[in-house]
Amino acid sequence: MEACFECRGLSKRFGNVQALDEVNISIMPGRVVGLLGPNGSGKTTLIKLANGLLTPDSGEIDVCGYKPGKESKALVSYLPGGSTNDFAASLNISSNPAEAAASAMRMKPRSLDVGKFGERNFVYVASFGAFTKTTYTVQQDIKNMFGHFAYLLEGVKNLDTLCPYRMKITADGEVFDGEYLFGAISNSTSIAGLMKLSPDEVSFDDGKFELLLVPVPRTPAAMQALILALINKDYYDSEGLIFRHVKHVTAETAEDIPWTLDGEYDPGAPLVEIGIEDNGLSLIHI
16 A cells, blocks of 8 residues: 655755755555644644645655645645634634534635745745744743733743834835834735734735735834724724735845744845745635
8 A cells, every 4th residue: 555645855944944854754544643843843844845835955745646736736735723823714714623624524615826935935924023933933832821822922022122124125016115113915814813904905816915014113103103003903094004915025135034934934035026826725615
């Protein structure tokens, strides 16, 4: 009997981060296997490689005899979950794994756009700045104990290191050159479980993502406008924020600025190209 899932010498690196190093796995049909590990251990990277959303640096991966790609998409699925899963929240997927799996069996497939960040893919958000690193630094035992509140606690710990980033953002030809506390390119109605976008403003398969930038407030009036926008969740017409529907973004900086892609660390680069792969992901959903 041949393995239904097999990795041989599988390796993947992101900048200075070695996400996977010579991984060998062989799973036979009929087995139920759990993949466990702390943040940054490569769990999501392995699943994205199996889905064809990432390409390995070296090694091989087979899914029922197929290389990851069009032939294997119908064979590999991902059930989103976690302490604060923006993707699941955006699509109203149950946080109970059994309920979510049962719902998936009754649903029909639909396509979603996928983001391209340099050579990497992301499904729902690429972000930088305030509290970005909390998504991959908070400890698993703290998440188990406090759930979503664990991210808030980690964010408070990082307040003293909060600093603006000087960046030139070009979004579909429109240029924003300044200092920003936070920025996100997302295909989600929820960002970090804190910022909620209206479903009327987000379409998952329109060939565009949503760009949200939080500039550094330079005056008391600008600070007041920013605070009111965040409190009232008015991200669209606020003087304190920048909001656009975009298809292509470039981010230029004088230094490498760390990003997070779907909650995973990326070291960034002085020039980052962010685009969209139309209908790049097939989703089982109502």
